[in-house]
Amino acid sequence: MFEISPAESIALFLSLKVAATGVLVSLPFGIAIAWTLARFNFPGKLLVDGMIYLPLVIPPVATGYLLLVLLGTNGVFGSWLLSQLGIRLVFTWQGAALVAGVMGFPLLVRSLRLSIEAIDTGLIQAARTLGASPFRVVFTIVLPLISPGLIAGSFLAFARALGEFGATIAFVGNIPGQTQTLPLALYSALQSPSGDELGIRLVILSIGLAIVTLAASEFLSRIMRRRLTGDPS
Amino acid sequence: MKGFHLSVDFAAENGITAIVGPSGAGKSMLLGTIAGLEKPESGTITLNGKILVDTNVKTNLAPEKRGLGVIFQEARLFPHMTVQKNLTFADRPAQNMLSEFDEIIDLLNLSHLLKRRPHHLSGGEKQRVAIGRALLSAPTALLMDEPLASLDLARRREIMPFLERLRERFSLPILYVSHNLDETIRLADRVIVMDQGKIVAKGSVETVLSRIDVQSLILGSERPSNTQPEPVTIVSAKVSQRHDDGLISIETPWGALAAPDISGDIGRAVRMRIRASDIVLSSAPPEGLSIRNVIAGEIGIMTEAGSSQMDVLVRPLPGADPTPIWARITRRAAIEMDLKPDMPIWALLKAVVLASDIDIDGFQ
Numbered sequence: 178m179f180e181i182s183p184a185e186s187i188a189l190f191l192s193l194k195v196a197a198t199g200v201l202v203s204l205p206f207g208i209a210i211a212w213t214l215a216r217f218n219f220p221g222k223l224l225v226d227g228m229i230y231l232p233l234v235i236p237p238v239a240t241g242y243l244l245l246v247l248l249g250t251n252g253v254f255g256s257w258l259l260s261q262l263g264i265r266l267v268f269t270w271q272g273a274a275l276v277a278g279v280m281g282f283p284l285l286v287r288s289l290r291l292s293i294e295a296i297d298t299g300l301i302q303a304a305r306t307l308g309a310s311p312f313r314v315v316f317t318i319v320l321p322l323i324s325p326g327l328i329a330g331s332f333l334a335f336a337r338a339l340g341e342f343g344a345t346i347a348f349v350g351n352i353p354g355q356t357q358t359l360p361l362a363l364y365s366a367l368q369s370p371s372g373d374e375l376g377i378r379l380v381i382l383s384i385g386l387a388i389v390t391l392a393a394s395e396f397l398s399r400i401m402r403r404r405l406t407g408d409p410s
Numbered sequence: 411m412k413g414f415h416l417s418v419d420f421a422a423e424n425g426i427t428a429i430v431g432p433s434g435a436g437k438s439m440l441l442g443t444i445a446g447l448e449k450p451e452s453g454t455i456t457l458n459g460k461i462l463v464d465t466n467v468k469t470n471l472a473p474e475k476r477g478l479g480v481i482f483q484e485a486r487l488f489p490h491m492t493v494q495k496n497l498t499f500a501d502r503p504a505q506n507m508l509s510e511f512d513e514i515i516d517l518l519n520l521s522h523l524l525k526r527r528p529h530h531l532s533g534g535e536k537q538r539v540a541i542g543r544a545l546l547s548a549p550t551a552l553l554m555d556e557p558l559a560s561l562d563l564a565r566r567r568e569i570m571p572f573l574e575r576l577r578e579r580f581s582l583p584i585l586y587v588s589h590n591l592d593e594t595i596r597l598a599d600r601v602i603v604m605d606q607g608k609i610v611a612k613g614s615v616e617t618v619l620s621r622i623d624v625q626s627l628i629l630g631s632e633r634p635s636n637t638q639p640e641p642v643t644i645v646s647a648k649v650s651q652r653h654d655d656g657l658i659s660i661e662t663p664w665g666a667l668a669a670p671d672i673s674g675d676i677g678r679a680v681r682m683r684i685r686a687s688d689i690v691l692s693s694a695p696p697e698g699l700s701i702r703n704v705i706a707g708e709i710g711i712m713t714e715a716g717s718s719q720m721d722v723l724v725r726p727l728p729g730a731d732p733t734p735i736w737a738r739i740t741r742r743a744a745i746e747m748d749l750k751p752d753m754p755i756w757a758l759l760k761a762v763v764l765a766s767d768i769d770i771d772g773f774q
Contacts, residue, residue: 302447303486303540305473307500307547317499321490405490406529 179381187354188362189382195270195358196338199277200331203285207330211289232344233283240279241347248275248348272349273356280341281334288333292326293319324401332394336387359383416440416450416607422551422583428598428615429587430628436607437587441553444585445480446473458550479544481554485536487528493539494524500547511546517579518542518572534565538572545576551583558593566593573597591628595619595644595683603627615681616733619644622713622721641721641736643684647764649676657702657761663732668702669764682764686721686738690758693747703759709751710734712744720744724757 181189213219214226232240248255248266258264266272296319304314320327342360349356351365363379366372416436420427429437442448444455446462449470455463457478462471487496497511497520515521518538528536537557544552557573558566574597577584588594594601594615601618603611605627611618618624622641629639650666651659659666660680696704710723720741726732735757749755 297486299482299484299486300488302473303480303482304488304499306445306447306476306478306480307543308474308477309499310472310474318488406527 179378181382184353185362185375185378185382188357188359188379189386191270191273191354191356192339192358192386195273196277196281196335196341198271198274199279199338200281200285200335202274203278203282203334204327204331207282207285207289208327211286211293214286215290215293229286230283232280237280237341237343238347241276241344244276244279244344244348248272267348268350268352268356270349270355273345273358276344276348277338277341278334280344281337284337285330285334288326288330289323292323292330295326296322322405325398325405328397328401329394332390332397336390336394339386339390340383359386416443416453418602418604418607418609420602420609420612422585423600424581424583425599426577426584426586426597428594428601429585429604430589430591430594430601431604431610432627433589434606435604437589437604438555440604441480441555441585441587445478445553446471446476447480477548477550479547479549479552481537481540481544481552481557483556483560485528485533485540487531487536487539487543489528491527492524493520493526493528493531496528496539497524497543497546499543510548514542514545517575532565533561534568537561537565537569541572541576545580549582551585554584554586556587556589558588558590570596589628591619591625591642592683595681616644616646620733620736622736640715640738641686643686643689643733643735644681645684645733646679646681649678649680652676660764664705664726664735667759667764668761670762684735684759684763686736688760688763689724689735689737691722691724691737691739691743691747691749692756692758693749693753695756696758699758700760701758702761703764705735705757705759707735707755707757709749709753709755712749712751718742722749722755724755726757 210225210229214222245267246252248258250256250259250265250267255266258266264271266275300318300322301314304318305311309317339358340360341358342364345356345358346361346364351357351361353362353365357365359379359382363376363383366375366379416439418440429440431437439448443450443453444457444462450463450465452465453463454461454465457476461469462476463469487493488499491499497515515524518541520535520538520542523531523535523539528539531539541557558569561569570593577597577599586594586597598615601612601615602609603618603624610627611621611624620643625641626639645662645664647660647662647667649658650661653659656671657668658671660669662682690701695706705724705726707724707726710725712723713721715721715738718741719738722737722739722744724735724737726735737757
């Protein structure tokens with residue numbers, strides 16, 4: 178029987194908390210940016226598009242270092258955050274959640290953008306002529322129609338955040354109970370001469386978590402798609 | 411679309427005002443501009459004294475504030491909602507809601523569809539739901555943008571009676587964009603003809619649509635460019651009498667005519683469309699023919715219709731302003747009969763030509 182030790186469960190729940198917070202916080206921004214990219218043309222659109230995909234293509238440790246430069250206690254925004262709002266991101270789980278959000282963002286935006294582009298604008302027009310304000314249109318038409326993409330994108334970003342290592346260790350370090358998520362715990366285990374067994378256990382845990390996440394994503398997406406079309410497939 | 415000029419000036423009363431014209435005439439754009447879905451660069455639109463658009467004072471009311479019901483070519487039902495939810499989507503004052511809901515459901519025969527999703531409806535059913543949804547937003551006017559164009563013939567025939575009931579039941583101004591002549595003849599109370607962003611004719615269906623220039627404008631786009639469309643005569647009639655032998659009498663501006671049984675009670679108004687090639691001309695009062703309907707008149711204008719045929723306009727006598735009749739005959743007949751403007755002529759019309767109501771497919 179596979180029993181999870183207290184130390185492992187701390188890392189597991191920290192991983193879930195960090196990834197979930199990161200995705201949830203990045204969701205409104207993701208929707209806004211995906212909507213802008215899908216529906217509007219503006220100068221510099223290509224640049225914005227490229228910037229969003231950056232975390233996907235540059236070395237994660239570079240992303241972590243950039244975040245440190247910007248948001249570290251001596252960083253440009255970091256010092257302001259600390260002195261004005263008392264917010265410290267470095268070496269905290271909130272900082273880890275920020276990293277999770279940033280690293281998952283390209284996947285989230287991509288998925289949202291595809292589903293926004295697929296919305297028939299005729300439906301939005303029809304809703305407007307029926308007296309719905311743009312605000313009401315968002316909640317009654319747009320969000321339900323993009324829900325499959327929203328769920329798929331969120332879970333993908335979540336799964337990506339669960340596996341995040343390089344940017345996290347560069348930005349918030351590797352503090353057990355604070356910032357030590359599953360991949361970081363695995364890294365620590367592999368550093369120790371007697372950590373082989375723990376390492377295997379953490380690998381199995383990570384694989385199990387990923388499978389559960391992807392299965393949940395598929396299941397929810399199917400339910401949503403069925404609600405949209407009424408097909409019992 | 412930039413640089414497109416709409417120059418229109420009209421007032422829509424209750425009943426159906428059809429806007430017809432070739433594709434690209436700006437009909438749909440006109441409707442979109444009225445609905446608030448297209449933004450005009452300059453112009454004004456008022457509805458019952460309410461200013462919808464006035465670019466001089468930078469007013470452009472949002473579509474949701476215009477109180478107009480719009481029915482598009484595609485039904486545009488919300489796929490994630492049941493029919494019931496679609497129908498009640500519009501936010502509207504609660505009073506009268508219940509009684510009117512039942513009435514509209516009944517009128518459009520939707521009660522058995524309420525729990526279904528749009529996905530499982532036929533094209534005709536979808537369009538009926540769309541009409542009901544627009545009506546339930548309590549609009550001050552209805553805008554219909556070729557609501558039948560995306561349906562096949564059977565579905566169009568299915569929807570037509572509902573549109574007729576709609577016109578009879580609700581005293582609403584309805585703007586109805588169409589490029590189909592028969593649809594217009596059957597449904598419209600008035601007609602506006604547009605071409606290249608401008609109104610080229612407006613008035614009663616009979617007067618405007620009997621004009622040959624209007625007919626070739628509307629029909630021309632559906633035909634090869636080298637053939638002259640056959641003119642049609644549009645006339646309104648009323649069922650006046652039923653006879654034992656199955657024939658009925660209809661009252662027309664040309665007098666009483668015999669027609670085969672048309673459904674409907676005495677007094678029912680119908681509009682008829684008569685092809686020019688269904689008319690036979692005679693230079694003397696005919697005798698010994700099977701033809702039941704003879705209309706005496708004189709020749710108006712004569713126009714060429716291709717190399718071997720002519721279109722002759724017959725002005726019936728007497729009458730204050732009787733609808734003229736188009737006849738298409740061969741050029742040889744015209745020469746042998748020595749037809750000239752103003753000479754007396756008899757237009758012969760077989761009763762069976764008046765057989766049916768206008769079928770919306772008649773011209774395709």
